[in-house]
Amino acid sequence: MHTDNLLRLDANENSLGMAESARQAVVDTLDNSFRYPDAQRAKLIGKIALANAVTEDHVLLGNGSIESIRMVVQMLYQKGLKTGQPFQLVAPTPTFACAELYADSLGIPVVSVPLMPDSCDLDFDELQSIANAFDGISLLYICNPNNPTGIITSTAKLRNWVTNAPNNHYFLLDEAYSGYVTDPSFESGIEWIKQGISDNLIVARTFSKLFALAAMRVGYVITNPQMASEIGALMSVDNTNLSAAVAAIATLDDNAFLALSLHTTNQSRQMVETTLDELGLRYLPSQTNFIFHEVKGDVKVYIERMHEHGIVVGREFPPIQSFSRVTLGTPDEMTVFIETLRLFREKGWV
Numbered sequence: 001m002h003t004d005n006l007l008r009l010d011a012n013e014n015s016l017g018m019a020e021s022a023r024q025a026v027v028d029t030l031d032n033s034f035r036y037p038d039a040q041r042a043k044l045i046g047k048i049a050l051a052n053a054v055t056e057d058h059v060l061l062g063n064g065s066i067e068s069i070r071m072v073v074q075m076l077y078q079k080g081l082k083t084g085q086p087f088q089l090v091a092p093t094p095t096f097a098c099a100e101l102y103a104d105s106l107g108i109p110v111v112s113v114p115l116m117p118d119s120c121d122l123d124f125d126e127l128q129s130i131a132n133a134f135d136g137i138s139l140l141y142i143c144n145p146n147n148p149t150g151i152i153t154s155t156a157k158l159r160n161w162v163t164n165a166p167n168n169h170y171f172l173l174d175e176a177y178s179g180y181v182t183d184p185s186f187e188s189g190i191e192w193i194k195q196g197i198s199d200n201l202i203v204a205r206t207f208s209k210l211f212a213l214a215a216m217r218v219g220y221v222i223t224n225p226q227m228a229s230e231i232g233a234l235m236s237v238d239n240t241n242l243s244a245a246v247a248a249i250a251t252l253d254d255n256a257f258l259a260l261s262l263h264t265t266n267q268s269r270q271m272v273e274t275t276l277d278e279l280g281l282r283y284l285p286s287q288t289n290f291i292f293h294e295v296k297g298d299v300k301v302y303i304e305r306m307h308e309h310g311i312v313v314g315r316e317f318p319p320i321q322s323f324s325r326v327t328l329g330t331p332d333e334m335t336v337f338i339e340t341l342r343l344f345r346e347k348g349w350v
């Protein structure tokens, strides 16, 4: 909890706050806090399996999706050690850096492939050729929609790559923002797991964004049962606490909250896009709860100035220059952001 009065539009959190149903579920269950959370964890796994039309042995809960992402890296690192194969992580840049940071800490080589200069889409040819040229295990971390760009990649290209990749190429599709996607061409990797197009495919999801439970730390992966058991073997037992489990269950059941959550973000996105259009600032077509947009001058200076005006945005995302990421908070919050952006225009800062 932050004690300052800053408007935080920097971490892609959901400013609506947790669902009332989730809050009530946490309160109602506090008296059970002295028990281990097995029953509620099992119930949550069952609900996630049902919602995604897979069997429960496809689902692994994590302490946030970050834990799952880390354990995928760890599992493949150990597979490499056991089988005497080198292991590398290949990821676009910029993207969400958690897999990369963890790989770095284990001494795993990371190959970063810049996004295409104009479209900011994945450079499929380069990603593929780096994996193909490597004599060992490659983990391809693909965030779709990507953070910080907010755009989805081509379903056809990604599906084709996953389908035809050799069996030492693994794909971790991070779908943290898939709940916001409206583009009908998007297809989740979960569908491909169900269709059995690859045994080497893992999809990570989170309750931190659309579900507004970031501080509860609950996420999951869906993959085939064999892979799930290999990743699960490394995860800590009971890694989802009681409050997190019941809050996630309640929110999954709360269609009204989920509809409101989506509606609020769409409204905020519309407000910001209209303003950016009026100001002639370019932006990428966001399929998420944030927008990556042009600020003209130096992004670092822009971030500092926003901070001086009480708003936290950003951070820098090299190698992309002059673009900033702003989280879509509530419409009231975005009104404050928009007023500040207009003020910056008057001052000639954007």
Ligand SMILES: Cc1ncc(COP(=O)(O)O)c(C=O)c1O
Residues within 6 Å of the ligand: 011, 012, 063, 064, 065, 066, 067, 096, 143, 147, 174, 176, 177, 205, 206, 207, 208, 214, 217, 218, 219
């Ligand atoms: C792409 C992506 N994956 C994962 C996360 C973190 O998710 P969690 O809170 O479930 O660990 C974030 C958070 O910003 C994210 O942007």
